[in-house]
Every structure is written in C-alpha cells, then in structure tokens.
Amino acid sequence: MRSFFIVVIAIVLFFSNINAQDTSSYQKEIFELDNRAMPYRLLLPKDFDENKQYPFILVLHGAGERGNDNESQLVHGSNLFLKNEVREKYPAIVVFPQCATNSTWASIGYGGNGQFTYYKKGQPTNDMLLLEGLIKSLKKKYKINKDQMYVGGLSMGGMGTFELVRRNPKMFIAAFPICGGANPAIANRIKKTHWWVFHGDADKVVPSKYSTSMVNALQNVDSDVTYSLYPNVGHNSWDNAFAEAELLPWLFSISK
Template sequence: MKFLASWGVSLLLLSCTNMKGQDLSAYQKKVFEKNGQTMPYRILLPKDYDSSQKYPLLLFLHGSGERGDNNKSQLVHGSSLFLKDEVREKYKAIVVFPQCAANSSWAKVDSEGRYPNREFIFYEDPEPTKDMILLENLLKNLKQSYKVDENRIYVGGLSMGGMGTFELVRRNPKMFAAAFPICGGANPLISKKLAKPDWWVFHGDEDQVVPEKYSAGMVKAMKKIDIDVKYSVYPGIGHNSWDNAFAEPELLAWVFSKSR
C-alpha cells in the first residue's frame, strides 16, 4: 500500500515530537496472539478497576505514522486525553490502543496519482487486511477477558485509523454504539451498513493528505439514509484535525452517552 508509506515518514517525525514529556505508563503493555500472528496493544483500565463490574470499552485506531511493533507509537495522539484525572473520574471505561504492523493497514485502500493530486480508492466490500482480522479477534478476546458492557462499545481513529473506523463498523454493524472517525474516509456505498451507531465525523478543510471531500462524501451518503451523524469541519486546518477533535469539549460526553 504505497500511499500509506508515502506520508508515514512525516507523521512519524511529528509523532516522535509529541511523545516527549508524556507519562503513558498507566497504559499496560499487552500483545495479542492468534494463529502465529501478533498485535501489540496498550490498555488503560479505570481507576479502582473492579473485575466484577461491567465497563464501557473504547477502541482507538492510530494513523499510518504510528505503525510498527514497539507498542508505544500508537499512543502519540489521543492517549493523553483519557489520562486526565477529570476524564478518568467521570468516564470509567476500558480504553485500548492497538498497533497496526508496519506496511499494513486497518482497511484495504488504494490510491492513484501523486501528492498533492492523489486520489484514494475505497472499496465497497474488500477483503479484510491481516491487521483487521487480528483487530477483530483482539476485540473478541477483550470481551472474554474483561467484563465489557456490550451495549457501550465505541471506536474512533484518525487518518488511516479513521478509514479503519468506517471499515470496522462496516464489518461489525451491530457492535458499536458510537463511532468518531477523524480525517478519514470510505466508500459511500457502505453507508447502509453504518446505521447502528451514532457518528461524529471530523476533518480539516485544508487537509492535503486525506482531502476533506472523503469525509464529506460519507456524511452526505449517511444523512441521505437518516443515519445519526454530526460533522465538524475545521476551517484552515490541515491533516492534524485530530488536535481540534480531541479539544472538542463535548466529545467524550457525547461518546459515553451512547448506548445500543
């Protein structure tokens, strides 16, 4: 998937800068294994975790710049939000950041042309990537290992992870209560399989890496069939619209208010 490699380097440099000064040790290091394949992930349990209680589960999918096997880079964007004391007190949830392997992706997406005139090709019913299969099995394992409130499972992601958010919901249309893809996209023809969760989609209108039209196209198709979807477009913002999304004062209240 050449398009992922082409913009991974610059995002990785940004990631390394953003990692400095953060204490992420509360996120436990784990590795999921299935049929000889592995997926590193980090898990944040609620304060005063009680194994007899059910908790919501929030899954966050990183972008291409955070791929690898160091079980650290996936925490660059978004993880600090869930570490805030006020967030951990108010929203007691299990938060999981899996890591996609290098040169792989959450969803099968191709491209034509070169930056900044590259066009993405999103498929209606693609074969799952290796990491998507691992991700789905990880979710099953999490539900077996922890008492998860299956009416309150959430997924979000940025860039490649925004694309993965659409794909994961498409493949598991009854699992999630809410989804929040950031600067992603998908094939509008999959909208009929996205009706169960509530959606909040984010994008910057100056994004030249993943143009805003890909989120706009999804939102238009989803609204056409009366899916509950909010859309926040940030004027003058490029690819890093995740900063704006994470700063939305109502984001977490919105997410954790949703139930199937």
C-alpha cells in the same frame, strides 16, 4: 543566568517524568493469533473492579504510528483518557492497538496525491483480522458493556473506523472517524451507529471530500451523524477533535 537554566531544565524534566508516568498507565500487551501478533496498550479504569461492567473505547492510530514498538500508537489521543477528571467521570476500558509496518487497518487503494479508492466489500487486511480477534479476546477477558462500545481513529485509523463498523455493524453504538474516509455505498450498512465525523478543510494528505461524501451518504439514509469540518486546518485535525469539550460527553451519552 545559570540558576535560571537549571530551574528551566528541572521543570522540563519534571513534566517529562509526568508524561512518562502517564503513558505507562497504559499496560503493554500483545495479542497473538495464528502465529501473528498485534501489540496494544490497555488502560483500565481507576479502582478497576473485575466484576463490574465498563464501556469500551477503541482508538486506531494513523499510518505514521505503525510498527511494533507498542509506543507510537499513543502519540495522538492517549492523553485525553489519562486526565483525572476524565477517568473519574468516564471510567472505561481504553485500548490503543498498533498496526504493523506496511499494513493498514482497512483495505484501500492509493493513487498518490491524496487519491484514495475505498472498496465497498474489500478483503480484510491481516491487521483487521487481528484487530477483530483482539476485540473478541478482550470481550472474553473483561466484563465489557456491550451496549457501550465505541471506536474512533485518525487518518488511516479513521478509514479503519469506517471499515471496522462496516464489518461489525451491530458491535459499536458510536464512532468518531477523524480525517478518514470510506465508500459511500456502505452507508446503509453502518447507519445504526451514531457518528461524529471530523476533518480539516485544508487537508491535502486525505482531502476532506472523503469525509464529506460519507456524511452526505449517512444523512441520506437517516443516520445520526454530526460533521465538524474545521476551516484552515490541515491533516492534523485530530488535535481539534480530541480537544472538543463535547466529544466524551457525546460518546458516553449514547447507549443501546
């Protein structure tokens, strides 16, 4: 029995080391602007060639991963882009920025009990301005393919995805907000982006009505939008979204 537990512990430690090694493939970086800083993690393609253009993927985390440890933002979604088959088939520059504690990506109002107010033209938060500065800086540093810039995020990051595209409607060709929301009045401004929206119909933290209203508004302006509303799934619909076999093929098939 003792030898059995030793084997089990060895296996656990083995896979823990693999996960740690994988996570460390994301370089730790800090972007600074006007005496403010934003931590972010950067994953470059295998055999990165500085003279070659690459697609760009930005992933925005949720409220639970805020802070400045430059670690928490990798909790959800980062493993998808570390898979060998993904890195081989879809070489890209992948960025996971981290929003500060007590801040948000998008300017929103919260009334408790899943009640959110989304503004049509809200003032940008400090972290949104830092985020836009980070993107600008990365476009100068790396040869990013401007025809293949993608953004997605979960919960607060899903809201941030809508907001970032609203503020930069010509920048991102495709977006995948997960359990987020926005003001339907912005649909016409963001209609040229291709959308795949995800939500769980049992979500009590951010009710699915917010994604549903955005999908309806985008459909009404003839935007290319797909909606995956998962039955009996709560707020963690990001697990379903990142497990979608067609997510990356869909994303990389879209170009300006």
